[in-house]
Amino acid sequence: MSGYTAHKGEYLNQAMVDVARIAKITRQLYERQQFAYLLVDHNWSVIEASANLENYGFGDVRVGDDAREAIDFLVGLDSHSTLDLPIVLSPSQNPVHIVLLPEDESLTVVLMDASRDYEQQQLVQQKANENELLLAQQRQLMADLEQTQAALVTKNTELREASRLQSSFLSGVSHEFRTPLAALLGYVDVLGERLLSQSQEESEEQLKVIRRSGRHLLSLVENLLDHGKFDAGEVVLNPQAIDLQGICDEVHAMLHQGAASKQIALEFDTTPTPLPSCLIDDSRLRQIMLNIIGNAIKFTDEGKVQVIAQCADEQFSLRIRDTGMGISKDDMQNVMRPFWQAPKNGKVGTGLGLTITERIVEMMGGQLKIDSELGVGTTVDITIPAPLIELDQPDINSNRAEHIGARRYLLAEDDPDIAALLKLLLVEQGAEVTHVENGQQAIEIAEREEFDVILMDLQMPVLDGYDATKSLRDRGDKTPVLVMTASAIEADRTRAEEVGCDGYLIKPVAVHEVLSLADELLQNQSAV
Amino acid sequence: MQKRKICMVGDFAVGKTSLTQRFVNNSFSEKYLTTIGVKIDNVVVDDTKLIIWDVAGRDSLSPINTNYLSGAAGIVMVADGTRPETVESLHTLAEMVVEKIGQVPCVVAINKYDHNAFKLDDEQQNKLTSQGWDIFKTSALTGDKVPELFQVLNNAIGAVTSVGEEA
């Protein structure tokens, strides 16, 4: 107790010195205007404000006012809590360091100049943030680059796959050609050697193989040509009045043998029976049916292939159901791709049949759907718009000309080799042939003389076949014009039809083709 | 006049200052100037003076000084639509805000919508809306959706305070 008393004066003295020193420092700071202060009660009513508060932009703070009215940054703050706000910028003011120091009855708000801190931090932080942004940009660029690279790799893989498909197609198709060709040539040799020695049945059997092989090759080539034509946009539909039942019967007859030889049943079920006549491109419809039903037979080793053909509401629908090997889910995505063939199915082909069929069906405004289960079978549903029509059935045999060779032909052909041979072959069939070397001569002679049929080459000097035909038609000459050309391009055919040609033959032409087509044209003409 | 404190928070360089300046002064600067501390501005919306605290963005070195958030009546969380990581950041930012000042009305601006690298996938968007936040695809450059952003926040604050007491 006495110790405390003894030292009391000393402690007080020391405290006084401290307070005085703090007061001095504070005054010095204040005098140098390095801080300002505001004293408020807990309801923000101003008790006291340092005179230099206006240097901080708060000149109109008066005792008794609500401090929050004059000073925005106080809005929302708690007058009972200590708060340190190191750098605060208000519009048109220097950065300040604000500290809230609450006491029992009041709150002191101290404002200190923070310009130096602000400037230093601004420099460092600006640089750091800009660096980081650059890094982020760089990362983004790298990611973009990687993405582009990945896309290129994918594209490359796709291209390689396409190229692989083409190659495997080439080897597949070569194989496909070789087998029937070998059979064909082999039997031709056999026939040639034994023509005299073997029985007629044997010869007929060998002829059948030759014919079958030939047809197969032909269908392959046709598929290939069709695919090319689709790619070149050269396929045009040619809807005609056809007898649906007739087509179905015909297709059945064509495929029945193939199914029987594999000991599977091929059932045709048509509703109504007979199916009506309607407007459809018959050759394309036949192609669709042969492709799909042919495939079903090809991929079915036991059981049956069922074809349900219905015609209702001007729609022709076909359902082809088989009990074959079926298609796996993975393969299903590929079946429509050109040149694709199921791996290891043991069947060969061009891988084009289905692609072409789908494109034809689409072109006809129809739909093709495949539903399949591996090991159970496949069902293909096809619907094609089929406008109904009345079909007259003229007896085409009644008017058949008796002497199909005895006709007068005008042959317009500039190639002497072709002209000489064709003329000779026609004459040998009993025809009369007048040969001219260009379209102009053809027009001139057609004005003077009458012909049954004009055989017109398309590419000729002076006046070509198109212009010559057009000119003939313009003059009212209705003589059937049968065009012969070495071009297999559909556009040429279309153009020829537009100028008024009646028939179209692709060179090399066989004389019997000329004769039968000429005959058909004349039949049609006399029927009109 | 009634006054409300709202805070702009988000990662650095997402456009907090640009959105504020677009809204307050209808101006835009291409130049990037990083904010230090907090910049205070104000604007009047529907007879209410909004005191906008544009708080320095978070970066890898410095966290946000949450002292600046004290007493905020609403929060605008901002991300950069061309930097997906800044969108992800919103979730941790939100936790930080709640920890400091509790639940207050909050809107989200995914900024730089004018930029061709802007991307906000469904997953990100769903994750944000599942927090109950209104999402605005804003452009401080064009001003697109900027007034809506602040208007919706102000309305939300109004709805909350009319039930409780006005500060």
Added chain:
Amino acid sequence: MKAESDQVRALRSRYKESLPEKAALVREWHLQETSGGISEAGVDELSSWLHKLAGSAGMYEYQEISDFSRSLMQSMPDLSSQELASRLKKLELLLEGAAK
């Protein structure tokens, strides 16, 4: 099968005799293509000649020549100079082979 008449046979041998001449013509085109390229007019001429060859060779049962010249004629616009030259060479060989 019907026997071929003497006249037809005579035409066929005449055609066959013309094949070396045709091969020489193709050789000439091949040379042009490899030494600076066939002129634009020359290309038209060649195309039209191939068109005729496709027709006549087929008529005289030189199917391969016919098919080849037809496909060459149709693909000509898409061929590079090198491809065209190599196909002309092939055609020349085909014609020479058939002439034997």
